[in-house]
Amino acid sequence: MTATCAPDAQPAAASWPAIGTTVRLAVTDPARLAPGRELLASYLAALDLACSRFRADSELAGAERRAGTPVPVSEVLADAVAVALDAAEATDGDLDPTVATRLAALGYDRDFELVARDGPPVRLTVRIQPSWRDIRLDRGSGRLTVPPGVRLDLGATAKARAADRAAARLAEHLGCGVLVGLGGDIAVGGAPPDGGWQVRVQDITGHPDDPPAGPSQVIAMTGGGVSSSGIAARCWRRGGVMLHHILDPRTGLPASPVWRTVSAVADTAVAANIASTAAIIRGADGPGWLESRGIPARLVAVDGSVRTVAAWPRPQVAA
Amino acid sequence: MPSNPAGPPVPPSILRRRGLNRLSAVTVGVGVASVLATGAIAAGLPGSAHNSGAGTGSTGSAPKSGAGSSGTGSGSGSQSRGTGSSSTGSGSGSQSSSGSGSGSSSSILPGATSGGAHATSGAS
Numbered sequence: 001m002t003a004t005c006a007p008d009a010q011p012a013a014a015s016w017p018a019i020g021t022t023v024r025l026a027v028t029d030p031a032r033l034a035p036g037r038e039l040l041a042s043y044l045a046a047l048d049l050a051c052s053r054f055r056a057d058s059e060l061a062g063a064e065r066r067a068g069t070p071v072p073v074s075e076v077l078a079d080a081v082a083v084a085l086d087a088a089e090a091t092d093g094d095l096d097p098t099v100a101t102r103l104a105a106l107g108y109d110r111d112f113e114l115v116a117r118d119g120p121p122v123r124l125t126v127r128i129q130p131s132w133r134d135i136r137l138d139r140g141s142g143r144l145t146v147p148p149g150v151r152l153d154l155g156a157t158a159k160a161r162a163a164d165r166a167a168a169r170l171a172e173h174l175g176c177g178v179l180v181g182l183g184g185d186i187a188v189g190g191a192p193p194d195g196g197w198q199v200r201v202q203d204i205t206g207h208p209d210d211p212p213a214g215p216s217q218v219i220a221m222t223g224g225g226v227s228s229s230g231i232a233a234r235c236w237r238r239g240g241v242m243l244h245h246i247l248d249p250r251t252g253l254p255a256s257p258v259w260r261t262v263s264a265v266a267d268t269a270v271a272a273n274i275a276s277t278a279a280i281i282r283g284a285d286g287p288g289w290l291e292s293r294g295i296p297a298r299l300v301a302v303d304g305s306v307r308t309v310a311a312w313p314r315p316q317v318a319a
Numbered sequence: 320m321p322s323n324p325a326g327p328p329v330p331p332s333i334l335r336r337r338g339l340n341r342l343s344a345v346t347v348g349v350g351v352a353s354v355l356a357t358g359a360i361a362a363g364l365p366g367s368a369h370n371s372g373a374g375t376g377s378t379g380s381a382p383k384s385g386a387g388s389s390g391t392g393s394g395s396g397s398q399s400r401g402t403g404s405s406s407t408g409s410g411s412g413s414q415s416s417s418g419s420g421s422g423s424s425s426s427i428l429p430g431a432t433s434g435g436a437h438a439t440s441g442a443s
Contacts, residue, residue, distance in 0.1 A: 011437055013437060013438070021443045022443065024438045024439075026437045026438060179437055179438055181438040181439075181440065183443030184440045184441050184442055184443045185440070186438055186440050193437075195431060196428060196430075197437050197438070198430050198431055198435070198436045198437050198438075199430070199436060199437065199438050199439070199440055200430070200436040200438075200439045200440070201439070201440045201441065202439055202440070202441040203441050203442060204441045204442050204443070205439050205440060205441040205442065205443040206439050206441065207439070208435050208436040208437065208438060208439055209435065212439070212441075217430070218429075218430025218431060218436055219427050219428065219429065219430045220427070220428040220429065220430045220431065221427055221428075222428070224427075226427070226440050227440065228440040228441045228442060229442060230441060230442030231442065232441075232442050233441070233442035233443055234442070234443075260442075261441060261442055263440060263441075265427045296427055311427070312427070313427060313428055313429040313430075314429065315429065316429040316430065316431070
């Protein structure tokens with residue numbers, strides 16, 4: 001690390017689409033934005049090739065095709081699977097990567113931009129299906145065994161993990177403060193700008209210059225990560241029934257709509273993502289679950305009312 | 320061995336620490352309470368990984384980012400307000416309501432009321 005931050009410069013930022021979401025990169029040294037973007041784009045391309053469930057040429061797809069067989073996988077995929085399994089265990093199965101099979105059955109079987117927003121009813125089959133407990137990952141040798149008939153969705157945690165890793169690596173390589181946002185998952189690394197990174201939590205991730213559609217709040221972050229999960233995005237309709245992408249693994253159906261958005265902070269974006277997604281799935285039990293763990297969070301109910309738990313800051317009131 | 324905010328080292332805290340390290344391996348410069356928050360998330364993580372081969376249950380697949388200091392450094396400095404952030408004092412000392420004795424999160428503060436945000440976080 002040789003570069004130093006320009007002390008008085010305002011952060012510079014860029015946004016672009018990648019891995020099925022919007023990427024946001026901000027750096028405290030504007031001169032480092034271009035090389036940072038190049039590094040991040042390269043990292044995300046590798047992530048997509050390893051973990052995408054929509055690419056036939058991804059490592060993940062290859063492991064699924066060889067179901068039941070231990071397959072050596074890259075460190076990127078092994079790490080993503082490891083994090084997904086940890087998340088499943090930490091939440092008693094609220095976050096289960098095997099929901100991809102059920103997501104596909106409900107119509108979300110390709111990049112969301114290509115999913116028909118409306119369609120006829122889907123036929124669902126009730127059966128006992130392998131769960132995350134049936135996935136075998138030898139973390140020492142990096143061999144992954146996907147159970148037969150199972151598809152994995154690593155998206156719930158993989159993007160957040162990627163934000164964490166990218167923020168740490170970019171901060172080290174660029175030698176300045178870095179914010180990496182991948183959809184609703186944001187991680188920061190290095191020295192933050194004065195006052196911290198200003199992050200606006202809202203229902204749907206958007207450009208900071210665009211006004212939010214619903215209730216929002218700006219928080220300042222000096223470290224760690226923030227993640228928002230919600231049912232306001234990635235919605236589609238089948239047979240007149242509105243569906244969303246956060247499934248309750250216990251039913252295989254979209255989680256009951258109690259909260260439309262949950263935002264949480266933790267020392268990593270992936271930990272925040274685990275908390276926010278689990279709270280969506282836990283519904284009415286979400287706030288208590290978060291509170292008992294001291295996880296600062298902001299929950300927006302389907303009626304737009306806002307509830308905060310633990311150390312989530314109160315909104316500042318303009319003078 | 321970092322101190323355990325919850326009491327003397329006992330197997331559950333060891334498990335918690337292992338899980339914390341696993342989840343926070345890439346974090347740098349975070350506040351104490353946010354570390355504790357993650358530790359709370361990770362409390363359900365066992366020390367040995369599920370479904371792994373013998374001896375492979377640690378952080379074998381964790382990134383080698385070189386950071387990873389937040390987990391081990393959090394115990395003792397604990398009551399400091401963290402990262403030297405520009406705390407405005409507006410509620411940060413009184414907002415903690417967790418049962419684990421953690422302080423408020425110093426990595427999250429009320430945001431500015433004017434000026435643009437650097438990023439947004441919502442469903443995507």
